[in-house]
Every structure is written in C-alpha cells, then in structure tokens.
Amino acid sequence: MLSGPLALAADAPEVALDPSYAGAPTEVREFLVAAHAADLITDPLGRCLAFPDLPGNQWPEGMARAHCEANHGPKITLAQVQDLLDRDAVSGIDALFAADLERHFSATGFSEAIHSDFHAFDASYEAGRLTKAWLDKAPGSAYGQAARASYYRRMAWQARGYEWMKDTPGENVVRMREFAALAVKHYRRAIEIEPRLLPAYVGLINIANMISDSGMEQWALQAARSVDPACPDVAATRMASLEPRWGGSYALMQAFADEQAPFVSRRPLLALSIVAPAIDAANVLMDSDQYAQAIEVLRPVALRATAPDAQEDLADSMLQIGQGSWMTLVHLLEAARFRQGRPYIVRTLGRSLLWHARDPAWALRYLKQANRLDPDDAYVHYLMASSYRRLGRIADAERHYRIAIEDDEVENLRRDSLHELVTTLGEGQQYEKALVEVEILNREFPEFALGWRDRFLVLGPMGMEGGLEAAEKYVELADRSDPAVREDVEQLERGIAKLREEIDGR
Numbered sequence: 001m002l003s004g005p006l007a008l009a010a011d012a013p014e015v016a017l018d019p020s021y022a023g024a025p026t027e028v029r030e031f032l033v034a035a036h037a038a039d040l041i042t043d044p045l046g047r048c049l050a051f052p053d054l055p056g057n058q059w060p061e062g063m064a065r066a067h068c069e070a071n072h073g074p075k076i077t078l079a080q081v082q083d084l085l086d087r088d089a090v091s092g093i094d095a096l097f098a099a100d101l102e103r104h105f106s107a108t109g110f111s112e113a114i115h116s117d118f119h120a121f122d123a124s125y126e127a128g129r130l131t132k133a134w135l136d137k138a139p140g141s142a143y144g145q146a147a148r149a150s151y152y153r154r155m156a157w158q159a160r161g162y163e164w165m166k167d168t169p170g171e172n173v174v175r176m177r178e179f180a181a182l183a184v185k186h187y188r189r190a191i192e193i194e195p196r197l198l199p200a201y202v203g204l205i206n207i208a209n210m211i212s213d214s215g216m217e218q219w220a221l222q223a224a225r226s227v228d229p230a231c232p233d234v235a236a237t238r239m240a241s242l243e244p245r246w247g248g249s250y251a252l253m254q255a256f257a258d259e260q261a262p263f264v265s266r267r268p269l270l271a272l273s274i275v276a277p278a279i280d281a282a283n284v285l286m287d288s289d290q291y292a293q294a295i296e297v298l299r300p301v302a303l304r305a306t307a308p309d310a311q312e313d314l315a316d317s318m319l320q321i322g323q324g325s326w327m328t329l330v331h332l333l334e335a336a337r338f339r340q341g342r343p344y345i346v347r348t349l350g351r352s353l354l355w356h357a358r359d360p361a362w363a364l365r366y367l368k369q370a371n372r373l374d375p376d377d378a379y380v381h382y383l384m385a386s387s388y389r390r391l392g393r394i395a396d397a398e399r400h401y402r403i404a405i406e407d408d409e410v411e412n413l414r415r416d417s418l419h420e421l422v423t424t425l426g427e428g429q430q431y432e433k434a435l436v437e438v439e440i441l442n443r444e445f446p447e448f449a450l451g452w453r454d455r456f457l458v459l460g461p462m463g464m465e466g467g468l469e470a471a472e473k474y475v476e477l478a479d480r481s482d483p484a485v486r487e488d489v490e491q492l493e494r495g496i497a498k499l500r501e502e503i504d505g506r
Helices: 004-010 026-039 044-050 063-072 078-086 090-104 125-137 142-160 170-193 198-211 214-227 232-241 250-263 268-274 276-287 291-304 308-320 326-338 343-355 360-373 378-390 394-405 413-427 431-444 449-462 467-477 483-505
Strands: none
Touching (some): 026 360, 044 063, 044 326, 063 326, 078 090, 078 125, 090 142, 125 142, 142 170, 142 198, 198 232, 232 250, 232 268, 232 276, 250 268, 268 276, 276 291, 276 308, 291 308, 308 343, 326 343, 343 360, 343 378, 360 378, 378 394, 378 413, 394 413, 413 449, 431 449, 449 467, 467 483
16 A cells, blocks of 8 residues: 555645636736626626626727627517417517517617517427418418518528538429528518518528529618618628628628728627628638638737627637637637537637636536537537536536547547546545546556556555556656656655665565
8 A cells, every 4th residue: 555755745636726817917807707707697688798898899889788689688489479379469479579670760779689589480390380370370460471481591591501502412402492482482571561671681681692693682682771771680691692602702791891881880780790801701711720810810800899700710710829828718708798609619618717717617607508519529528527526526527527438539538538537536535436447547548657647546545556566657657848747756756765665674
C-alpha cells in the first residue's frame, strides 16, 4: 500500500474553481457576472432584455430590445389556434392576428410580432392538420390562408433540402414544386383579402428564391415595399435571395443594404440586413479555412449589429486559430442571448464556460441544450461528465463518462474519458470499480502516462501490490516539458526514492 510522501504527492488537489472570473479583464468580468445573472431568468424575453450588451458596441439605438422582442416576445401558438377552433370561435383567431398586424403599423404600440405569429405553421403534421381545419371553417380568412401557405412553403423546403439543386433527387424537386405551387396559391389569396399582410409577401419572396422565379420575387418585393418600405423581415428575405450562392452577388447585396440604411434609425433591426454581405463573405472565408481574414471582417460587424451569425462565426474563427480568449466567450454568450445556436456552437459555449470561465454549473445549462439537440454527441457527454465531476456529483459524472467511453470517432475521447472516470470513482472512494476501469486504460493505452498515475492512486488505498511500479512507469512516461507535470514528477521521484530507501533498509 502506498503511504507517506508518495501518496501525498499523487493526491495533490486540482486548482480550485474560480467562478468569479477573476482572471478576466474588468469589462469582461462585469459582462460575465451580468450575463450569468440574466441566464438565471426563466422568462425568455426577460432573460434577453436583462442580458448585457457586447462591450464597446455601436449598435443602433434600441436594436437589442427590438431583437429581443422579435425573437422572444409573445406570439400566437398552435395551441391558441386549436383552442379557438375547438370552440368554433374562428373570428377570435382572426382578431388575434389582426391586432398584431395593426401593431405593425402603429406609431405608439409598434411590434414585429405579426411575422413571428406564423413561425408555428411549420412542416409538422399538427400544423398541416390544424391549418386545413381552420380553412375548412373560414376559407375567407386572410390569416388562415397565410398559415396554410406557410405550412406548404415549409413542406416545399423540406422536400428541397439544403443541398445544391444538382445534388437534390429529382423526385424531391417534383414534390418541392408541387408544395411551392400550393403555397403561392394560398399566399396570393391571403393578399387579395388583406393587402397589408406582409408575411405573405415574405413567403412569396422566399418561394421565388427557392424555385428561381425572379418575376414573382420582384412583384412581391415591390408590393411589400409599397406597404412598408422598411420592414426588416422583407429586407432579410430579399437579402438572402441576393447571396452569390443563390445567383446574386455582393454588389447587389451591398446596393440593397445602401437602400435600407436611411430607415435604420426608426427600424433598427434593418441593421441585420445591412451587415449581411460582410457576414456571408466571412462565411465563405471560413469555408476555405481563412480564419484570420474572417476575423478581420467580422470584428467590426459584431460591433455594428446584434447579428448572432457574426458573433458565432467570429468566436469560432478565433478558436480555430488558437485565439480563444475571454472575448470568444463573450461573443458566444451574446449570440445565445438572441437565439439557440446549432449543436456545435452550443457545445462550444458550454465547453468555454467549463474550461475557460471555470464555471461548471453555468456550463451545464448549455451542455444540456447541446445534448437535447444531439443526444449522440459523445463529446457533449464527456463535457457534461467533467462538469458534474467538478460539482461533486459522482453518479451523474460516471453515467456520462460511460457513454463517452464508447465513442470510437473523436481522437483520444475514450482514453480521456476512462482516465477521468477512474479519477472520479477514486474521488468517490469506489476503488474496486476504479480498478476495473484502470485495467482497461493501461491495457489499451500503455503509453499514456496519466493512466499509470491513476493506477497507483487506485492500488494504494486498496492495499494492493504494484503501486510503486505504476508510479515509476508514470515518471518514465511523463512529459516534463509541462512545468506542472515536471513539478509533480519531481515530487514523485523524491517520494519514490525515499520509499525505496525504506524498503532497502528493511
């Protein structure tokens, strides 16, 4: 059994966690403290409004609030529509939509909610069933027509997919065109009934881009701008259709951005469209691994608009070239303020909160999101396990480490998960279980120095032979170029020498 100086050297505790972010610059630390407090707010709109703005930003006045309200404000739900249908209160459904449409043109109670109201009508079975039932009862409802069109439009995109058209199966293209035609029919009927219904024009612009119908796109754009020349949703949809990948160009994008610029002071969300050309150009640079150049494009963009794409891509580019810093974390959090990112981004934010901010509890908020988005991501399970371990939740850590251990794709993930599982079980004094895992670790990864360190830490408390030899193996394999490892090894060497002297003197 190991004892005395050898055991003490091996059991040196890790550096204590520092959730006060004391290592961060002052403005970053203040941002993180405020962001952490905001993240505890359960109401999505309240959370977004309470979040601190990006340090040093030059966003248009009111942009952050407008973005929060657009993304997280109240909106009509399928459940509300279903409830009113069940009560045969069809006029009540129209009243809800009509009220939000009027707010879009109000000088005092302005809101962009009429656009968000149609987001619920996606390609789901429930949306299809409900919109059909709505139109069966109220074929003269402009909002019912637009909702049905939204369902068909989303079905068309589901059939189309997001590959290049040349890579899209022919049968998918046929289905896409069938659904698109149905959507166009219902959108046009909605506009006949209510010519101010801007979401219908937005839908037509989007479909025109999908099926390459420039005539319909121009008609819908001109009609929409005659209703509201400064509608951010119209501008965003048109700007997307001007991207080079859809047959447009950066010159056309910039020209359209210049047209929108005079309206930004009263419609700050237009700034999202104005920075779109730069964001798309940076995305192209990232696709060709030109991350340093992308950073130069995105840094000023992040300061000019609340665009989550710019914040995420800037942070990702910085990480790709080893510029991970406190500001990387700030950009990721600022993006998460306005929307939930794709699984990789959410995972990266959780990892940054764990390793950089050293705040495992906060990290778990985002790692759990990443796990819900992609339950099969073994690296997320590893990060969750590491977070639980640092919070002293041994059983939860073990559960996620055991999932991560089964991965055979991420380099060294099985090895590192085994190593940390052994350490976790040892911390919980579950030495017999730890011994099973360390046997696997040493057998599969015999050149992994920490595996031998794990071995002697497990054998010691169990009173088993072989601990001293494991310690010597660790000393032999350890990378002394790391100052922390060198200090640990030198302390162990002194302990080993002293123990050898005791053995020889017996």
